[in-house]
Amino acid sequence: MAPWPVALLLLSLAGLVHSESRAEEPGRSRGGRAAQPPPGAKCTYTFIVPQQKFTGAVCWSSVRAAPEPPVPNGSETRALQEGLGRQQAELQRLRGLVEVDGALVSEVKALRKESRAMNARVAQLYAQLLHEILQRRQRPGLLAQLEGRVANASDQALRLARGYRQLELRYQALAALVNSQSALIARLERRCQGGAGPPPPQPPLVPVVPPRLSGIANESRAYFDAAAQLQMDQTELAPPTLPPRAPGPWRDCLAARLRGHAASGVYEVQPAGAGQSLQVWCEQELEGGGWTVLQRRQDGSVSFFTTWHHYKHGFGTLDGEHWLGLESTRRVTGQGPGPYALRVLLEDWAGRQAYAHYDRFALEPESDSYRLRLGRFRGSAGDSLAWHDGRPFSTLDRDHDAYSGSCAHYHKGGWWYNACAHCNLNGVWYKGGHYRSRYQDGVYWAEFRGGAYSLRKVVMMVRPVLPAPDAA
Numbered sequence: 001m002a003p004w005p006v007a008l009l010l011l012s013l014a015g016l017v018h019s020e021s022r023a024e025e026p027g028r029s030r031g032g033r034a035a036q037p038p039p040g041a042k043c044t045y046t047f048i049v050p051q052q053k054f055t056g057a058v059c060w061s062s063v064r065a066a067p068e069p070p071v072p073n074g075s076e077t078r079a080l081q082e083g084l085g086r087q088q089a090e091l092q093r094l095r096g097l098v099e100v101d102g103a104l105v106s107e108v109k110a111l112r113k114e115s116r117a118m119n120a121r122v123a124q125l126y127a128q129l130l131h132e133i134l135q136r137r138q139r140p141g142l143l144a145q146l147e148g149r150v151a152n153a154s155d156q157a158l159r160l161a162r163g164y165r166q167l168e169l170r171y172q173a174l175a176a177l178v179n180s181q182s183a184l185i186a187r188l189e190r191r192c193q194g195g196a197g198p199p200p201p202q203p204p205l206v207p208v209v210p211p212r213l214s215g216i217a218n219e220s221r222a223y224f225d226a227a228a229q230l231q232m233d234q235t236e237l238a239p240p241t242l243p244p245r246a247p248g249p250w251r252d253c254l255a256a257r258l259r260g261h262a263a264s265g266v267y268e269v270q271p272a273g274a275g276q277s278l279q280v281w282c283e284q285e286l287e288g289g290g291w292t293v294l295q296r297r298q299d300g301s302v303s304f305f306t307t308w309h310h311y312k313h314g315f316g317t318l319d320g321e322h323w324l325g326l327e328s329t330r331r332v333t334g335q336g337p338g339p340y341a342l343r344v345l346l347e348d349w350a351g352r353q354a355y356a357h358y359d360r361f362a363l364e365p366e367s368d369s370y371r372l373r374l375g376r377f378r379g380s381a382g383d384s385l386a387w388h389d390g391r392p393f394s395t396l397d398r399d400h401d402a403y404s405g406s407c408a409h410y411h412k413g414g415w416w417y418n419a420c421a422h423c424n425l426n427g428v429w430y431k432g433g434h435y436r437s438r439y440q441d442g443v444y445w446a447e448f449r450g451g452a453y454s455l456r457k458v459v460m461m462v463r464p465v466l467p468a469p470d471a472a
Contacts, residue, residue: 252332253282254290254464262289266318272335278328281318283461287343291461292332294324297443298457300429305412308395312366323426326370326393330363333462339375340462344425346381346448347457349433354381354448361462369393369400372416382447384423388416412441422446430454 248268250256256267264284269292270277283291297304302321316322333340342361347353360375369392377383392400394407395414401407407417413426423445428435430442435454442454449455 249277251335252290252464253280253284253292256282257284257290269332271331273331275331278331279318280324280328280332281322283459286345291343291463292324293318293322293459293461294329295425295460296321296458297425297429297455300431304414304426305396305428306414308398308414311393311395311414326363327366329462330365330370333362339465341465342374342460342462344379344381344385344445345457345459345461346445346455348449348453349456354445355379356381356383356385356445358385359465364392369398381445384445384447387422388418391416391418410439410441412439425458425460428454 248256249270250259250267251272252269253267256269261267261282262284264282264286266279267282268277269280281293281296283289283293296316298321300321302316304323306315311323312326314323314325314328339360339362342358344356345353346355356377356379358374358377360373362373364371364373371392372389374386374389377386391402393414394400394417396406396408399406399408401417402419403417407420408414411417411421411424412428413424415421415424415426421440424441425443425445427441427443428437430437431454433449433453433456435442435452440451442452443458444451444453444455
């Protein structure tokens with residue numbers, strides 16, 4: 001071995017021992033422990049090894065190990081958190097500004113749209129103003145035309161008024177002529193029959209047109225010109241047809257309705273007191289139900305120009321045209337304990353309907369000719385039956401009216417005639433409405449359509465007076 005490598009190794013070892021001894025002397029503490037070297041201090045070691053013979057490759061690396069990252073303390077952590085909070089608050093503020101800016105943008109867009117609409121409206125108003133200006137310039141000519149039209153219409157109205165007055169005069173003249181001819185025909189008939197004595201005066205007529213049209217509009221000319229087809233008189237009237245089994249017996253139709261029978265049809269009733277049970281038509285669907293039908297007209301299939309016997313006992317078919325009978329009606333309405341109400345349903349040939357309601361309806365016994373007793377009226381048809389209140393019933397063979405002649409003869413039916421009739425619901429059923437006849441003998445209600453108009457449908461029905469809602 002060469003002498004200079006050995007000397008170099010000894011010098012390096014001596015320097016290392018000397019540096020360690022110098023570092024230990026000032027760094028000792030009272031506890032005998034060495035102080036920690038200052039951070040960042042570096043030590044260098046040099047090793048001298050004996051010279052050897054190397055046969056392979058020799059590698060030397062100068063890469064040092066990476067130092068450990070420093071650990072942050074509490075103050076730095078708090079500072080970082082405060083900075084992060086400030087940044088988050090600023091971020092929130094910026095987001096709010098962005099939202100406000102978006103709302104402002106939307107509002108600006110809406111204002112622009114509204115501005116465009118206002119501009120279009122202004123343009124439209126401007127065009128309309130120009131049109132009005134042009135029309136005002138032409139208005140004097142239009143006013144002159146309108147004044148001319150008004151003058152022509154006034155002249156036409158005056159001509160129509162004069163024509164109407166002339167028609168009234170002609171009508172009066174024709175009515176007087178008809179009355180005189182009717183009197184002459186009556187005298188000739190009496191002469192042909194060998195009768196003597198002065199003929200009875202003609203029966204009074206109700207107005208052809210009612211003074212108050214109850215909700216009726218002007219009808220077409222076709223109804224005035226419609227041909228009237230008179231029903232055929234029946235010589236023998238069959239008693240009402242009865243079903244084999246009818247529900248009952250009940251006190252009246254209202255009692256059946258209160259027991260749950262809600263279908264209209266033929267029912268058997270047994271009024272209080274002596275007497276046999278009756279077969280009646282109960283109307284359970286109209287006006288709250290519980291109504292006993294006294295009379296029905298709908299198709300002219302039954303003639304009501306008949307005798308006292310038939311009107312007393314009834315005739316027709318219960319499910320069609322029929323008259324219940326005066327005696328049966330008196331038994332039903334006079335059984336008590338309270339009064340019965342009368343409701344009259346009317347319908348013309350145009351389908352318009354009206355009604356008359358009387359809060360009391362009763363008949364006196366046959367000894368007083370089934371005299372009529374009525375209560376207060378309400379309804380839309382007008383009160384045409386009050387004039388007959390207190391009058392006895394009259395037929396062709398029993399005349400109890402206040403007229404010197406026979407109202408039943410002239411009006412072709414049985415009714416509580418006065419002198420003679422403001423309503424004649426048992427008259428002749430004429431088809432078409434307005435009819436031509438020598439007398440006012442149709443099915444009419446003067447306050448509804450007048451005496452010269454025969455109604456299409458009529459129903460008379462009674463029911464016990466119901467207590468008032470506040471009295472229940």
